[in-house]
């Protein structure tokens with residue numbers, strides 16, 4: 174079922190976001206036809222629901238301020254790299270600001286734009302490469318309103334703190350359960366993230382039953398707060 178709740182109009186940026194696809198859309202009818210397999214009647218109802226919204230073309234949408242809170246409707250933030258160089262050329266000190274989700278593209282960027290060669294180091298796992306790379310770019314979390322290649326424009330979002338993230342996702346999971354089917358995929362997304370987080374802390378238990386991991390993580394942190402964890406180590 175795909176009702177109005179599958180979309181969200183964000184007035185601040187004048188974008189209509191499809192929650193299912195985690196991106197802003199321009200041209201709702203076309204998007205519904207191509208990606209949602211809806212009947213004509215369903216499409217008409219949705220078009221009517223959003224006909225008064227001012228939806229801007231991709232090129233006119235303004236980006237959120239760097240390090241704003243992530244926009245939930247766009248799905249989980251992606252890992253990316255931010256160029257640390259200044260834009261250079263004539264001694265300017267403005268930040269370059271180039272962002273890419275691809276390490277290879279970032280490497281190409283610094284080679285071409287900042288004339289910094291990283292290729293002489295043998296492999297990306299070499300310590301020297303890592304140290305050098307750390308000065309050239311840094312990891313960031315990003316989102317983009319649009320996912321069509323030519324309209325992709327990444328903006329940096331705040332990284333959620335682990336504790337908040339866990340709590341938020343637990344609440345999200347409960348809500349998901351109550352609301353049922355439609356949010357299944359979103360719920361899975363949050364679940365996967367949390368599982369990844371937990372498995373990094375509880376590496377040995379990576380393949381155990383997820384509920385057991387939840388329980389043990391909760392217990393471990395509760396006990397840690399009371400000092401139990403330290404005493405028994």
Ligand SMILES: [Zn+2]
Nearest residue numbers: 191193194208
């Ligand atoms: Zn969609």
Ligand SMILES: [Zn+2]
Nearest residue numbers: 256258269271
């Ligand atoms: Zn750059």
